Amino acid sequence: MARQSGGERKKADGDNEGRIRARNEAKILEVSVRLFSAKGFDGTTISEIAEESGLPKANVYYYFKTKTAIYERLIAEVFRDWDAALRHIRPERDPREALADYVREKLESSRRNAAQSRFFAGELLRGGKFLSRRQRQHMLEVTREACEAVEHWISEGRFPELDPRHFFIMIWATTQFYADFAPVVAATLEVPRLRKSDFDDAADQILKAIRL
Amino acid sequence: MARQSGGERKKADGDNEGRIRARNEAKILEVSVRLFSAKGFDGTTISEIAEESGLPKANVYYYFKTKTAIYERLIAEVFRDWDAALRHIRPERDPREALADYVREKLESSRRNAAQSRFFAGELLRGGKFLSRRQRQHMLEVTREACEAVEHWISEGRFPELDPRHFFIMIWATTQFYADFAPVVAATLEVPRLRKSDFDDAADQILKAIRL
């Protein structure tokens, strides 16, 4: 009680304030990624974000200055994990095992965060206008490193003579596809909806198809 | 002159009217597919469609009752070509040649109609809510037929023992990717923008990777 009175207010309930802020921001972002991925940037309204977050519209604006700010925060969040799976691709590893780990992790992470995956795919589909130069640069560097690992394997005769860049595009396209275009995949597999086992099958089939 | 007067007006300038209608509708659709693919359904306004079509807004509404009607017409148009490339996949053909033709045509058509390809990808990314049951059914049947051809090849020992459905998902995902996510691909290949030769390389690399 005493701590909350006086001129130190701002600092005094800093903990509480921080907790509330963290919780509300997290809720807003969680709801937003789902809505943006399902309806796009313009199809998503702040009213709807507020409603599904259980907050009045003005409170959403209290935490995020604009709708664009929410979108950009989400881009940054997705981006942080973009290269997580690529860490498996290292020259000293066995190519077969490294690729298997990479494909499985990529499929698993897009399955677990389907909304996030679709959100990012939507952004790239529209040309990636919200990506900063920094972020583009980072993607490029990470890809280049992975390509170097593959080139190393090729030079040792442990990998087929493919262009690593096209190879990664192929793997990336395929793994993303299962989560991003789930309805099409489900229809093709003739199941009502995708289960974890379908993703496991996908991983096996992809690795089998490229016959490493 | 005489033909245009009197009660037969509607029929008399039917030719002219039809030509104008055909031209204006085509222009509207051409502009719309580009705008929808770049900004999504809600991000695209009828004002903008009208402006870029060189027509007043009210005329757009004269040809299409609603914005949704334009979108649905585009879906139907894209849809008509969905299975064109799959016609190469027939049991009596040589699997190697059939697949090569399929991959090349898929890449070439998505390259030539990049806006259309992205438009459709955007629709599927949002769950394909505008697809009719008929259209879904058609996709399913065409895919099933192609899978049967592959199964035939497998039974004769002319094709690796893969699940044809996962195999087609892999091919479809990869070929689409080059046109739909062109900026990412261009960055990965470290070129300013994709040229026809990049698509040709892609076809070669895909076919090489699956080692048919």
Next chain:
DNA sequence: GTCTATAAGCTGATAGAC
């Protein structure tokens, strides 16, 4: 068929009381 003017409603964003 063409086009201007306008209706009716929703949007992102803010002011200001509590």
Next chain:
DNA sequence: GTCTATCAGCTTATAGAC
């Protein structure tokens, strides 16, 4: 920090003169 009330602007879509 929370929330109500509200604004200014833009949206889809239509009415009605030409």
